[in-house]
Amino acid sequence: xxxxxxxxxxxxxxxxxxxxxxxxxxxxxxxxxxxxxxxxxxxxxxxxxxxxxxxxxxxxxxxxxxxxxxxxxxxxxxxxxxxxxxxxxxxxxxxxxxxxxxxxxxxxxxxxxxxxxxxxxxxxxxxxxxxxxxxxxxxxxxxxxxxxxxxxxxxxxxxxxxxxxxxxxxxxxxxxxxxxxxxxxxxxxxxxxxxxxxxxxxxxxxxxxxxxxxxxxxxxxxxxxxxxxxxxxxxxxxxxxxxxxxxxxxxxxxxxxxxxxxxxxxxxxxxxxxxxxxxxxxxxxxxxxxxxxxxxxxxxxxxxxxxxxxxxxxxxxxxxxxxxxxxxxxxxxxxxxxxxxxxxxxxxxxxxxxxxxxxxxxxxxxxxxxx
Numbered sequence: 001x002x003x004x005x006x007x008x009x010x011x012x013x014x015x016x017x018x019x020x021x022x023x024x025x026x027x028x029x030x031x032x033x034x035x036x037x038x039x040x041x042x043x044x045x046x047x048x049x050x051x052x053x054x055x056x057x058x059x060x061x062x063x064x065x066x067x068x069x070x071x072x073x074x075x076x077x078x079x080x081x082x083x084x085x086x087x088x089x090x091x092x093x094x095x096x097x098x099x100x101x102x103x104x105x106x107x108x109x110x111x112x113x114x115x116x117x118x119x120x121x122x123x124x125x126x127x128x129x130x131x132x133x134x135x136x137x138x139x140x141x142x143x144x145x146x147x148x149x150x151x152x153x154x155x156x157x158x159x160x161x162x163x164x165x166x167x168x169x170x171x172x173x174x175x176x177x178x179x180x181x182x183x184x185x186x187x188x189x190x191x192x193x194x195x196x197x198x199x200x201x202x203x204x205x206x207x208x209x210x211x212x213x214x215x216x217x218x219x220x221x222x223x224x225x226x227x228x229x230x231x232x233x234x235x236x237x238x239x240x241x242x243x244x245x246x247x248x249x250x251x252x253x254x255x256x257x258x259x260x261x262x263x264x265x266x267x268x269x270x271x272x273x274x275x276x277x278x279x280x281x282x283x284x285x286x287x288x289x290x291x292x293x294x295x296x297x298x299x300x301x302x303x304x305x306x307x308x309x310x311x312x313x314x315x316x317x318x319x320x321x322x323x324x325x326x327x328x329x330x331x332x333x334x335x336x337x338x339x340x341x342x343x344x345x346x347x348x349x350x351x352x353x354x355x356x357x358x359x360x361x362x363x364x365x366x367x368x369x370x371x
Contacts, residue, residue: 014232016290017078019303022310023290024071027054029309029316030352032065037344059185059269066268067279069131070221072313074283076139077225080146081233094147101143107371108136111314115321118200126200129210132317136371137215142222152230159223166217167273171264183265183272190214190270209269217271224253224280228287239296243288250284253277308356308363315369316359329354 032054039047053064084097112130145158169189174180178187185191191207202208231237231245257266257278266275293299309316329351333343362368 014082014291014295015300015303015307016287016294017075018307018310019294020287020290020306020310021072021075021313022303022306022308024068024075025309025313025316026306027065027068029320029355030348034345034348034352037348041341041345056268060183060265060267062266062268062275062278066275067282070218070268070276070279071283071286073135073138073218073221074225074228074280075287076135077142077222077227078229078232078287080139080143080222080226081229084143084146085230085233088147097147098144101140101147104143104371105136105140108139108314109133111318111371112136115318127203127208128200129194129198129203129208129214131210132314134210134215134218138218138222141216141219142226145219145223146226155223155226159220159227162216162220162223163273163276166213166220166271166276167264169213170270170272183267183270185269188267188270190217204269207270209271214271217273217276220273220276221280221283224276225283228284232287232291243292243296246284246288246291250281250288253281253284255281257281305356308359311368312359312362314371315362316355319358320355325351325354 035047035054036051039051055063056065057063084101087097088094109130109132112132112134113126113128115132116127116130118126118128145155149155149158170183171181173189175182175187175189175192182188185204186206188207190211190213191202191204193213194202194208194211195206198208198211202211208214227249228246231242231249234242237245254277257274260274260277264272264274266272266278268275290303294303326347329347332354333347333350
């Protein structure tokens with residue numbers, strides 16, 4: 001792991017990918033809360049449905065906030081053809097690329113443990129599953145599939161095989177004492193595997209949303225991202241044809257997911273196949289939109305705010321966990337209390353600005369946390 005960029009100069013990167021990653025991270029680094037306090041301050045009734053989307057659904061269903069985690073995994077998959085397939089074409093040994101993919105996965109597992117404070121209460125009852133761990137392991141498995149398959153078609157077979165296997169497990173394999181296809185926290189086979197095989201405590205007590213089967217299921221979201229990356233990287237295809245292919249794929253995935261959801265619910269907490277297809281489809285449409293606006297039309301200036309966040313996404317995720325930037329913000333903007341109700345809006349916006357300025361400094365110094 002290094003704080004210096006392992007990639008090419010930022011100007012040579014796919015700007016739409018960095019911008020979409022930053023857009024995704026913005027919502028969990030203060031954006032959703034800012035929208036909430038603005039709605040509270042203005043009392044605008046039309047914002048209420050929007051604010052409702054800034055929370056996870058309790059279990060079954062889908063809201064915007066449920067997209068953030070899988071979208072990040074999708075984006076990490078988009079980068080695979082650029083980071084790995086390009087090296088395969090240059091005859092870089094597969095074993096070398098595999099070692100890097102495995103190393104990245106394990107480092108993210110370790111960072112996830114640090115984020116969880118896994119041994120903060122000693123070695124008793126730690127939580128080993130984590131968001132970063134799931135991102136790292138799903139990327140690792142997806143990358144290994146890309147490295148060791150001979151063709152794009154074979155990668156699609158892997159994608160379909162995992163989706164079908166997860167569907168069979170979740171819908172048809174009975175959980176002892178409960179039965180098959182009971183997609184509740186207690187009845188979902190994900191929780192059964194976690195209770196039986198995952199050491200330590202579980203985030204959901206009877207299941208873990210980043211548990212063992214969830215990780216395997218989430219590989220499909222990263223693989224879907226790699227499909228989008230393959231399309232974007234194809235030098236023989238014209239830009240508008242790429243946009244057409246990406247759009248059709250995205251719409252097809254969403255329609256398929258909605259049809260499946262009539263008997264196979266959209267559940268983020270156990271990463272059902274329908275949920276994976278829905279979020280993958282939305283990921284296709286979002287990367288298409290960002291690619292068309294930023295890289296094809298060349299309208300890049302507006303996206304700079306998000307690109308600065310997106311190029312240090314892992315750093316900001318960890319930074320917000322261990323550093324209380326709100327205290328610093330209150331020292332700087334504490335005088336706003338005299339402004340009444342709007343002071344909360346100013347404090348939240350100020351906190352976002354403070355964090356962004358830290359990231360901007362790192363951007364100017366070309367310091368990018370990579371694993």
